Amino acid sequence: MTFSAIKRFLIGDPFPTSMDIHERLDKVRALAVFASDPISSNAYATEAIMSVLIILGSQSLALTWPLGLAVASLVLMVVFSYIQTILHYPDGGGAYTVAKDNLGEFPSLLAAAALLTDYILTVSVSVSAGVRAVTSAFPETYDYRVQMAIFAIIFITWMNLRGVRESGTIFAIPTYAFVGGVLLVILLGVGRYFQLFGLSAIPVMEHSVPSSTSLTGLAYIWLLLRAFSGGCTALTGIEAISNGVQAFKPPESKNAVKTMVAMGIMAMSLFIGITFLATHIHLVPEETESILSQMTKAITGRNFLYFWVQSFTAAILFLAANTAYQDFPRLSSFLSKDGFMPRWMQNRGDRLVYSWGIAVLALIASIIVIVFQADEIAMLPLYALGVMLSFSISQAGMFRLMGRIAHLKPGQSIRTLVTNIHYERGARWKQALNAVGSIVTFIVFIILMSTKFLEGAWIVIAIIPVLVYMFYSIRKHYESVAAALSTKELQPASLLDVADIVIVPIGDVHRGSLRALMYAKRLSKDVRAVCVMTSPNAKEHVLRRWKRFPKLTRRIKLIPIEYDYRDVITPVVQYIENIINSDEFSNQLITVVIPAFVPKQEFGRLLHNQSAAQLQWALRQYKNLVIINVPIHIDSKM
């Protein structure tokens, strides 16, 4: 079974490029793919607010509701901003493209670095959180958590390599099952809370926790801000669709906007519903049980619906990773097209997905999972930082764009760097919303960073500039390659002459080396067979055999090099280097013919010294050296 047969078996038959359009996502699948990250945040966002407020005692938990409403309005603002982004940048690219078009290169790379970091963390955090859900249910699996997390990454990677459509289909079920289950619980909860339709009231919990500290003034406000920032984890993943507009069936941006609206409504309903109920039935965050689990249990009891919600919560936590599998490779391809990432990251694989981006994401996320031993609590301080920074930059960009649009007259349209903009109504209002959004998300970024700096946020703050530096370095490299390959001022004469000399390193006189010498004789009259002799015996042996083929070896100079070390590569390289540096052949292409035997079986290669391969590797550094491989294949039986 060959490599390509295995690949075909795992990934499926290759798709032709023209099938691209069939591989696009319809709205139902797209919602499942792009919404699994933002929707999964509902599993913990409310709890993130409450676990800060509890410091002030359980009576302060009532503040969760107004803070939750504040978070919800921020979510609305950001959703609105990204709808604008999709409409104005229908080719996708989200924060990166918006920043590039409106703020310049550096901010765009900053946003890209922040987002890429966060996408990697999304994968690591979400599979680890999913694994925690499993190990909580089955504590005996705890020792295998890293293996389980890696297995989950491998599975999600595999599905994504099989194509966008296929992974969208498979991963849609758990997403909708989670949303449906939680919505049902919320409806039931609201019904019971207001005692509608004759439903019985929910027994209100009354275990009060005293305040562990009493804060006033600035400290109190700071604590509220921290609680608010915790709730802002509900925002993560909202930007996903804006990067992936081109994954939608046409009309792309129209479908993307509709999906964005549906996602916003879904995520909002869940967040507001959970926050409302958690506050009003007086839940208290506990270490051993999540708020969502407490709430479900209080409303439905431990019955079928409870287990449905619990198991699909685990599933959706795993699946938040899937959204990153859409966005990381796509954002990388945008950077790659602009020369900031390796060029092969814009190549699409057999199934029309950015296979390299997927592989890089899976690899780095796996390393992080191993380093952190699949402990998502330890990773959380690193998470959500990057996405907040990108929100802020992106909305700052939209602020600039709306400012430019506001200057247009009705019917007027102009071309920006990458898109066309037209007059539109209410640009000033939109601009104001963007300003507020940008400032608030930046404040959240600062709060997240300062409260979690020592717990790990510093790593992200350190990595983002490193990535930006890397982007610039890569582009610099491509620019110099382009300059070197440029044909702008090319004169045919500057392509270098071919020197009338051919060097053939040989180890012995056999069918393989004779074939190489014969080939070399066709290229030049000055053929030199270079042979390193490490002992007098070896020398005698080669000379004796050389004389047996006078017809073939006529007009070929045999150059014996006596050498008192065992490494035969060095003297050959030395000989060739001397030729290259000689005045006679300066600035000419020198040709080296290397005879090599190729065993039919891969395994057979292990049995040979591989001198040919070593020599070729050693010669790689020399400019103006043309290397010719004359192979002789050997059908050996093992």
Place this chain on the structure above:
Amino acid sequence: MTFSAIKRFLIGDPFPTSMDIHERLDKVRALAVFASDPISSNAYATEAIMSVLIILGSQSLALTWPLGLAVASLVLMVVFSYIQTILHYPDGGGAYTVAKDNLGEFPSLLAAAALLTDYILTVSVSVSAGVRAVTSAFPETYDYRVQMAIFAIIFITWMNLRGVRESGTIFAIPTYAFVGGVLLVILLGVGRYFQLFGLSAIPVMEHSVPSSTSLTGLAYIWLLLRAFSGGCTALTGIEAISNGVQAFKPPESKNAVKTMVAMGIMAMSLFIGITFLATHIHLVPEETESILSQMTKAITGRNFLYFWVQSFTAAILFLAANTAYQDFPRLSSFLSKDGFMPRWMQNRGDRLVYSWGIAVLALIASIIVIVFQADEIAMLPLYALGVMLSFSISQAGMFRLMGRIAHLKPGQSIRTLVTNIHYERGARWKQALNAVGSIVTFIVFIILMSTKFLEGAWIVIAIIPVLVYMFYSIRKHYESVAAALSTKELQPASLLDVADIVIVPIGDVHRGSLRALMYAKRLSKDVRAVCVMTSPNAKEHVLRRWKRFPKLTRRIKLIPIEYDYRDVITPVVQYIENIINSDEFSNQLITVVIPAFVPKQEFGRLLHNQSAAQLQWALRQYKNLVIINVPIHIDSKM
């Protein structure tokens, strides 16, 4: 810092081949190198007898002394046999060479496989035993035992890669310190036991252990045989010198014999001394403390000499591995010269040691250490089996040789397969000793195998035939390579014609591809530039640029291949395959010129698609294909 600079720093400057003689071992160093394995056996051989006898109760421990004497006589017999081997096979090779010369190929490969297996186990077992000595003293290091064992292997490997002489010098100190310390304890012990020189008597231990079972008849004899076999671990390593005769300064075999005698005396003194004292001061084997430690403590008390012996016991256990580092690479090189192992295993590295053999040994031993988690108790059932089998085969071989010598008349000498033999006196007597030695060691082999079969000995029994099969397969491969390269019936005409066609796959028209085309034009009038176009845009782009260089591209056929997949290698390979299979060019050498750009920094390579390398790899399978690399180097800054 380049790779070769790092290598030089770690390993040292290369030695010229002519320095070989200076790198040889004098007797003092050789004794330390080759004796560390057999001498280290004294740390446990006596105990191995006692721990079987204790089943019959502590009064049976008195049998240790006669059994010990029986083991000692077997040791003498084997030492004598190997002295004969060294004298008759001064080029070394031990059991393998003796068996090859006297019994045939199959027995020789069996002996070699058994020895190689045992040498690998020697390394794993001895470093693990050394680590156990450390973890017993410092229990808090127990969790790091695998790391410590791997570190020890790395250290011993490093020293050995620096050269035979250097490792001999460094590792001599602990060997002699151990021998000296234990000898002193034995002398003191014997003095006190017989109350010589006014020394006080040793307080005799009297904690009696009842028999846990009462055995009679065959079962009793079987138990005695098992105890005897346990004691035979004292034999392991005795063969070491016979493989390594060529490591000695000249006169090699004379020095080797002298060292062998010195080693025999040393090992015997220790073994007999320890066994005598352990029996006569009535020591009882205990799980928590070794017999050697009990004995030393009883004789000297817990003073300086006790700690000296304990710490150098740990050191010599580590160092037993060092003997295997001499023998495994050397035996592999013998096999390699005969074509049974990869040819590169006979190449000596910069420091005139068989670097590849050392590396292979270290690698496999490390894997075993990891698999067995450095638990040498679990590995012991696998150990000593191989060496017993090789003893038996080797002495059977010497039995045949002595038989042939016995037929010679005084003054007569003949040539065997690999050596010269002369008339000598007492050949019949020597033959009889060899017969006894061969049979007894074979019985020990059978006992070890059957008593430990299920505990792991089966692994060795399974691996030895696999190795022998591998030896034969490798030789078969080399034979077919030799046949394919043979020039015996070579007619110059059979070296294949060169077809008048050159194929140049190009990705774009740039300085690099133009240079390749120019080179190709020198080779043939029929140059075909093959370009895969994955989109109409790309096609138009290439055609436009192509027309810009009419002078260069004149007389070159541009062959555009339109392709609806992203993988550009496949269609090029397909095109070339069609050319190869066409009638026009059958049985001719087809030339492919591949333009490739070579970034100056290694890192830069990561930024390119590597299509050139991929294409070359894909074309590797085709016979009669000459591949020419025309590079263009790029001095990019990163």
